[in-house]
Amino acid sequence: MSIEQRLAYLVGQVAQQAATTEELQELSELINADQTGHTAREVELLLQKDLPAATPDYNETYWDQVASRILAADHPQQMPVGKIVPMRSRRPWMAAAIAVGLLLLASGVYWQLRKQPAAPTVAVTQTPAPANDVAPGGNKAVLVLADGTEVPLDSTGSGTLAQQGDTRITKPAAGQLLYSQAGNTTGNIRYNTLRTPRGGQFQVTLPDGTRVWLNAASTLRYPTAFNGRTRLVQLKGEAYFEVAANAAKPFKVNVLTSQSDSMEVAVLGTHFNIMAYDDEALVKTTLLEGAVQVSSGNSHKRLSSGQGASLNKQDYTLALHDNVNTEEAVAWKNGFIQLEGNDIQSAMRLIARWYDVEVVYKAPVPAHFRGIIPRNVPVSQVLKMMELTGEVHFEIKGKQLIVSP
Structure with missing residues (x-):
């Protein structure tokens, strides 16, 4: 039996409420060891596929028992059954947290949020959303072709979208764009632009095979064929890159930081x-x-795995950082809003971009947050979890979020 088949079996056992303690522990270890090749989001989707038929109604007692059993299986000496335990810092994808989070996220009732610097994990029952709730963002983007033609990708079906020279542009699935280059192309370089709105995200595979995930309110400009000595693209906003290796042709990202400055x-x-x-x-x-x-x-900084660099836009000083939290940086790509000691302003900027809302402050709020919230839920659920700190309150008025102490 392959690892993927074993994973499907274990997920099925959980969905049918038939998983043993040993099977819960095995599922936890498989996810934590990353042996499956599946991201946390993909495992969640497996659970969502199986859960509706097996558990049509939410059973709070059942899910509490599942959470306790997984935690106990993962660390039997530290996490007694039936107890709520604090999340352990700096290990955001630990086995127990993933297993519990995925299981209860799939049933729509589990959120992790903790007050800075530490507080218990919170499991709550989902309540009806208010009438003026705001839906989460989704796969929305506009493709601007070399001739200026704009293609709204969220309302365009799958298939071939355009032919630009020797490069074919297709939409293989929702939220994905693919460039296929036929051999070594020559001639004039054409540039395309992929633009996501607030509340949008999209993924594109460039002609060289490089994969780019574009976050909300972001713009990526790139050639339809990499003919030169370098592979140069231009970014404004946020993106995650998995660059196709080519030692003979370095990949470069020109990051726009203002009208006249760049990195x-x-x-x-x-x-x-x-x-x-x-x-x-x-x-x-x-x-x-x-x-x-x-x-x-x-200024030049060379980064190794696990390091980061920050450019201060006030004085344009470039700093190098060791042992950065890489999971926090890519949480958006994996379907989460991850807060690592964020103050209210930085947390609300994340929320405003993804939910396309305006944030209004009635008074200064000193709250800080640490935790993980899925970003595929209405904004009311996110705000409810943040209010559990007791330091902040929210009110939704149309597309405005009113923040008060």
């Missing part, structure tokens, strides 16, 4: 995240795998 990230083949929003004070590059060089003016 450059140069790589050969690696995985990294860049966050460069106009409303953020810092431009952050986080390296998950490989090596990159970040440059701004005369």
Whole structure:
């Protein structure tokens, strides 16, 4: 039996409420060891597929028991059955947290949020959303072709979208764009632009095989064929890159930080995240795998896996950071809002971009947050979890979020 088949079996056992303690522990260990090749989001989707038929109604007692059994199976000496336990910091994808989070996320009732610096994990029952709730973002983007034609990707069906020289542009599935280059192309370079609105995200595979995940309110400009000595793209906003290796043709990201200033990230083949929003004070590059060089003016920083670089947009100083939280940097790509000691302003900027809302403060709020919230739920559920800290209150008025102490 393959690992994938074993995973499907274990997920089925959980969905049918038939999993033994040993099977719960095995599921937990498989996810934590990343042996399955599945991301946390993919495992959640497996659970969502199986759960409706097996558990049509939410059973709070049952899910509480499942959570306790998984926690007990993962750490029997530290986590007694039936007790709510604190999340352990700096291990966001630990086996127990993943297993419990995925199981209860799939039933729509589990959220992790803890007050800075530490508080218990919270499991709550989902309540009806208010009438003026705001839906989460989704796969929304506009593709701008070289001739200026705009293609709204969220309302366009799958299939071939355009032919640009020797490069074919297709939409293989919802939320995905694919460029297929036929051999070594020559001639004039054509540029396309992929633009996501607030509340949008999209994934594109570039002509060289590089995969890019574009977050909300972001723009990526790139050629339809990489004919030169380098592979150069231009980014504004946030994106996660998995660069196709090509030592003879370095990949470079020109990061726009203002109308006149920019930063450059140069790589050969690696995985990294860049966050460069106009409303953020810092431009952050986080390296998950490989090596990159970040440059701004005369400043240059070489990053290794697990390191990050930040560019201060006030004085344009470039700083290197060791042992950064890579999971926090790419949480958005994996379907989560992850808060690591964020103050209310930085947390609300994340929420405003994804839910396309305006944030209004009635008074200063000193709250800080740490935890993980799925971003595929209405905004009322996110705000409810943040209110559990007791330091902040929210009111939804149309597309406005009113924040008060």
